[in-house]
Amino acid sequence: MQLSATHLWMIPALPLLAAAIGSLTPRGGRQLAAGTAIAAMLGAFVLSCGALVTALAQPAVHGYANFAWFTLGNEVVRVGWLLDPLTAFMAVMVTFVGALIFIFSLGYMKEDQNFTRFFCFLSLFAAAMLGLLVVNSLLLLFVCWELVGLASYLLIGFWFHKPAAAAAAKKAFLTTRIGDLGLLLGLLWLYHVRGTLLCYDGGAGVLEQGSLTALAGTTVAGGFALSTAIGLLIFCGAIGKSGQFPLHVWLPDAMEGPTPVSALIHAATMVAAGVFLVARVYPLMLADQALASVPVHALTVVAGIGAITALLGAAIAVAQNDIKRVLAFSTVSQLGYMMLALGVGSWVAAIFHLLMHAFFKALLFLGAGSVIHAAHHEQDVRRLGGLGRRMKATFATFAVGTMALAGVPFLFSGFWSKEAVLHAAHAWPVSSLPLLVGLVAVVLTAFYMTRLITGIFLGAPRTDAAADAHENSAVMTGPLLILAACAIGLGFIGTPAWPWLQSNLGGIVVELESIWEAPGLMLLSIGLVVTGLGAGWAVYGRRRNVNASSVDPLAQAAPGLFAVLAARLGFDEFYAATFGRANAWVAALADGFDRRVWGGLVSLLARFGEFSGLLNREADEDILNRGFDRASAAVRGAGQTYSRAQAGETHGYLRTVALAFVVFALVLLLGGVR
Amino acid sequence: MSPLQGCLLLSAALFSVGLVIALARSNAILVLLGIELMLNAANLNFIAFWRFHSGAAPATGVIFVLFAIAVAAAEAAVGLALVIALYRHQKNLRLQEATRLRG
Numbered sequence: 001m002q003l004s005a006t007h008l009w010m011i012p013a014l015p016l017l018a019a020a021i022g023s024l025t026p027r028g029g030r031q032l033a034a035g036t037a038i039a040a041m042l043g044a045f046v047l048s049c050g051a052l053v054t055a056l057a058q059p060a061v062h063g064y065a066n067f068a069w070f071t072l073g074n075e076v077v078r079v080g081w082l083l084d085p086l087t088a089f090m091a092v093m094v095t096f097v098g099a100l101i102f103i104f105s106l107g108y109m110k111e112d113q114n115f116t117r118f119f120c121f122l123s124l125f126a127a128a129m130l131g132l133l134v135v136n137s138l139l140l141l142f143v144c145w146e147l148v149g150l151a152s153y154l155l156i157g158f159w160f161h162k163p164a165a166a167a168a169a170k171k172a173f174l175t176t177r178i179g180d181l182g183l184l185l186g187l188l189w190l191y192h193v194r195g196t197l198l199c200y201d202g203g204a205g206v207l208e209q210g211s212l213t214a215l216a217g218t219t220v221a222g223g224f225a226l227s228t229a230i231g232l233l234i235f236c237g238a239i240g241k242s243g244q245f246p247l248h249v250w251l252p253d254a255m256e257g258p259t260p261v262s263a264l265i266h267a268a269t270m271v272a273a274g275v276f277l278v279a280r281v282y283p284l285m286l287a288d289q290a291l292a293s294v295p296v297h298a299l300t301v302v303a304g305i306g307a308i309t310a311l312l313g314a315a316i317a318v319a320q321n322d323i324k325r326v327l328a329f330s331t332v333s334q335l336g337y338m339m340l341a342l343g344v345g346s347w348v349a350a351i352f353h354l355l356m357h358a359f360f361k362a363l364l365f366l367g368a369g370s371v372i373h374a375a376h377h378e379q380d381v382r383r384l385g386g387l388g389r390r391m392k393a394t395f396a397t398f399a400v401g402t403m404a405l406a407g408v409p410f411l412f413s414g415f416w417s418k419e420a421v422l423h424a425a426h427a428w429p430v431s432s433l434p435l436l437v438g439l440v441a442v443v444l445t446a447f448y449m450t451r452l453i454t455g456i457f458l459g460a461p462r463t464d465a466a467a468d469a470h471e472n473s474a475v476m477t478g479p480l481l482i483l484a485a486c487a488i489g490l491g492f493i494g495t496p497a498w499p500w501l502q503s504n505l506g507g508i509v510v511e512l513e514s515i516w517e518a519p520g521l522m523l524l525s526i527g528l529v530v531t532g533l534g535a536g537w538a539v540y541g542r543r544r545n546v547n548a549s550s551v552d553p554l555a556q557a558a559p560g561l562f563a564v565l566a567a568r569l570g571f572d573e574f575y576a577a578t579f580g581r582a583n584a585w586v587a588a589l590a591d592g593f594d595r596r597v598w599g600g601l602v603s604l605l606a607r608f609g610e611f612s613g614l615l616n617r618e619a620d621e622d623i624l625n626r627g628f629d630r631a632s633a634a635v636r637g638a639g640q641t642y643s644r645a646q647a648g649e650t651h652g653y654l655r656t657v658a659l660a661f662v663v664f665a666l667v668l669l670l671g672g673v674r
Numbered sequence: 675m676s677p678l679q680g681c682l683l684l685s686a687a688l689f690s691v692g693l694v695i696a697l698a699r700s701n702a703i704l705v706l707l708g709i710e711l712m713l714n715a716a717n718l719n720f721i722a723f724w725r726f727h728s729g730a731a732p733a734t735g736v737i738f739v740l741f742a743i744a745v746a747a748a749e750a751a752v753g754l755a756l757v758i759a760l761y762r763h764q765k766n767l768r769l770q771e772a773t774r775l776r777g
Contacts, residue, residue, distance in 0.1 A: 647773065648772075648773035648774060648775065649769075649770065649773055650702075650705070650769040650772065651697065651700075651769060651770070654696055654697055654705075655697060658693055658696075658697060
């Protein structure tokens with residue numbers, strides 16, 4: 001089956017339809033809502049596979065179908081669909097992982113009252129995400145981008161009756177909005193300069209050669225090329241959405257949402273949208289590479305942000321106790337890896353890591369969800385333990401996910417994608433810092449994952465909830481097993497020996513010789529993984545007689561550092577003390593201005609109105625009212641006088657008539673009137 | 675005395691009789707009767723002027739009178755209906771007592 005670019009819209013349309021149906025389904029229609037959502041996702045998966053077949057037939061060609069959306073004055077706004085291997089691979093990943101997570105949610109959300117609403121939101125999210133992937137216009141991309149943000153907000157705040165969840169939803173929405181502002185400015189600027197936001201349009205698109213040459217050739221303030229400025233503004237959007245330093249603070253809080261949401265949105269797909277965006281506009285980011293005069297290249301900034309984020313996330317993850325928060329910071333760290341790969345010039349490695357990460361991180365989150373569901377919503381590592389014996393399927397799949405994330409050699413997908421990133425960093429001529437940071441993060445990743453898995457599954461149960469846990473139903477373990485198989489098997493589509501994914505993604509044939517350029521690096525990273533795992537085992541694996549209140553061994557060894565890391569390096573407090581307080585100060589200022597200046601002006605006007613009202617009343621009462629009173633008294637008096645004539649006696653009236661007749665007759669007779 | 679003068683004297687007499695009846699009697703029916711007499715006195719004048727005046731247009735006086743008779747018939751119908759209502763209300767027809775507009 002093949003799906004051309006013209007029909008690409010059907011992929012997001014299916015989940016959108018499911019969302020529409022779900023929104024109209026009453027609360028009781030659980031099977032209808034879940035059924036349509038899962039069916040739509042599977043349908044979208046089939047269509048995505050068709051699109052992949054089409055794309056792989058000509059991997060180096062960007063297939064697109066543009067059409068006019070609407071006309072505004074003389075401007076015809078054109079949008080379109082874009083089909084290339086990047087779109088197709090992403091769409092297949094999103095629909096496949098999405099469908100599995102939808103199925104897992106059947107079990108996880110079974111007891112929730114708002115089951116239909118949940119599936120409606122999930123479908124809406126999937127539609128927005130798939131829309132973001134298939135569009136050929138940065139305008140439509142921005143629309144979908146915001147829709148994804150909306151769906152994320154709705155799903156983080158799904159349990160909005162919990163204050164923490166409502167606050168986390170708000171925080172995620174506002175924090176990503178800061179990045180989106182940059183993205184919007186970048187797009188506006190781009191439209192202002194180029195007059196179009198189509199990516200590819202027969203030579204006129206913004207990502208094609210003519211546009212890129214023009215953008216790179218224009219210099220703006222500070223010696224930056226225009227392409228650098230716009231690229232960095234667009235990258236702001238990616239920073240917000242992909243949880244990069246310094247806007248990463250929303251992602252760990254987003255774990256207040258239901259765990260399938262964390263798996264789908266905040267680990268596998270949505271947060272990857274930022275990476276996807278940078279990969280999509282990669283020609284624009286690359287445009288300034290040839291210029292020697294610019295102060296900094298756009299991609300250098302990307303690499304720097306990515307490296308900081310990778311290290312930061314991994315370090316903080318070491319000291320977290322909530323399962324989902326450990327995984328959240330691990331996501332932050334892995335997204336940093338992807339940005340790092342983009343920055344050092346290998347977007348193919350970044351997308352490879354993105355795809356692999358999506359599978360094993362979804363697996364880890366669903367595993368965590370399985371644990372949380374079994375242990376009666378207990379998600380503190382210190383209060384679990386010993387679950388491995390009773391939850392064998394979850395344990396085994398979680399272990400696979402852990403090894404994939406840590407990068408255990410050869411068998412696991414994470415190893416190959418991480419190697420690709422590290423090799424790309426190694427080949428970067430500008431600086432070796434990203435490579436160094438990446439290697440340190442490798443050790444930390446292996447270490448905190450060992451800490452997590454030993455804490456949950458080994459040892460003795462530390463609370464009743466943990467002791468009472470038992471394996472979940474097949475609807476939950478099934479997706480885990482499938483994802484675990486992917487976490488093992490999928491890495492082989494991108495191994496150095498058979499770089500099928502890389503060659504198709506980039507439309508380039510990778511030379512086999514280039515892989516073994518740095519064999520020492522691979523050995524080094526394997527050694528670091530082993531070091532991390534070993535250290536984790538040494539510290540946590542052989543602990544005995546621990547209970548829920550035992551102090552973490554690291555906290556004993558270095559209490560100061562551990563506390564700082566556990567407090568997430570104080571970013572939240574820092575933002576609260578700076579931006580939060582500045583905001584409060586501005587608000588207080590505005591409040592005071594409103595009260596004093598505007599309020600004074602308004603009350604002055606009110607006083608004036610009051611005074612003129614007083615004058616008015618005096619005039620009314622003294623002049624008008626009294627005058628009318630007197631006139632009406634006179635009229636009443638006259639009426640009383642005349643009413644005496646109307647006594648009601650018929651003969652009286654007749655007499656009057658006769659008298660009048662006589663008077664008239666006399667007047668006529670005596671010739672008074674002639 | 676010309677026939678016109680005779681007619682005018684007759685009508686004046688009729689009118690005076692009607693006026694006296696209307697003013698002097700207290701029975702509502704008789705008052706109505708007096709009013710009819712006065713109307714017919716006026717009708718007689720119309721006919722007389724038409725008959726004995728040379729410059730009058732053909733049938734002018736007759737048309738006036740026919741109108742007056744039609745109006746008088748309607749008036750009599752309404753007047754008699756009022757008389758019946760008055761009798762039902764106060765069990766007699768004395769106009770001196772019919773002074774109130776409220777029932």
